Amino acid sequence: MIRFEQVGKRYPNGHVGLHELSFHVRHGEFLFVTGHSGAGKSTLLRLLLAMERPTSGQLLLAGQDLAGISTAQIPFLRRQIGVVFQNHQLLFDRSVFDNVALPLKILGLRKDEIARRTLLALERVSLQDKAEQFPSDLSTGQQQRVGIARAVVHQPALLLADEPTGNLDPRLAAEIMKVFEDINRLGTTVLIASHDLALIARMRHRLLTLQRGRLIADGEAA
Numbered sequence: 001m002i003r004f005e006q007v008g009k010r011y012p013n014g015h016v017g018l019h020e021l022s023f024h025v026r027h028g029e030f031l032f033v034t035g036h037s038g039a040g041k042s043t044l045l046r047l048l049l050a051m052e053r054p055t056s057g058q059l060l061l062a063g064q065d066l067a068g069i070s071t072a073q074i075p076f077l078r079r080q081i082g083v084v085f086q087n088h089q090l091l092f093d094r095s096v097f098d099n100v101a102l103p104l105k106i107l108g109l110r111k112d113e114i115a116r117r118t119l120l121a122l123e124r125v126s127l128q129d130k131a132e133q134f135p136s137d138l139s140t141g142q143q144q145r146v147g148i149a150r151a152v153v154h155q156p157a158l159l160l161a162d163e164p165t166g167n168l169d170p171r172l173a174a175e176i177m178k179v180f181e182d183i184n185r186l187g188t189t190v191l192i193a194s195h196d197l198a199l200i201a202r203m204r205h206r207l208l209t210l211q212r213g214r215l216i217a218d219g220e221a222a
């Protein structure tokens, strides 16, 4: 589903975000990307979201060449992707239901279809009974689960997460990772950028390690 072939990213100011990065990800995989600050994790995620273009090499996502993608094609690409951020970026003046339903409203789905899919996404993160509450009524871990429900409500093939447990204590972080594993079991490919090596090691999934923009290891976390 993802193919990086010698992908390089040089920013206009000359900084190099990624050097000739090559790796493949199959449909349905669960993998982590780690590395010190500045190693290139966010650059990798931004390339997959077509927020940045590679400056060399070839990057394919579900067969689509992201170096050559036009601005008009980007919304179609994004429909295949869900994104979870460290600070979930929920709207605090809207209910949990409305937060999760938002991507479907933007897609213009019918009201009954929006309700059906939104409740399904909330069920997947075990928050179906919180639909009418507001994010401020929820714990930090529950808020992050709302962010995950919103990221998967349009049933993307790929779920990207950037430090999704950065603010959470180890117990909550482990709980959130279980939610990602549940979503992965239903067929979604999951790619998580994280610094939390202790947590990654406990989960025994594939781990890509970046160092100054280069891939220095690719294998099961030890």
Ligand SMILES: Nc1ncnc2c1ncn2[C@@H]1O[C@H](COP(=O)(O)OP(=O)(O)OP(=O)(O)O)[C@@H](O)[C@H]1O
Pocket: 011, 012, 013, 015, 016, 017, 018, 035, 036, 037, 038, 039, 040, 041, 042, 043, 044
């Ligand atoms: N917009 C930009 N303009 C110029 N250089 C950039 C830009 N974004 C990132 N870089 C450079 O690219 C390299 C990789 O940065 P990136 O943000 O991808 O690292 P990271 O691994 O996500 O770090 P962190 O964990 O701190 O978020 C760094 O040297 C950084 O300075």
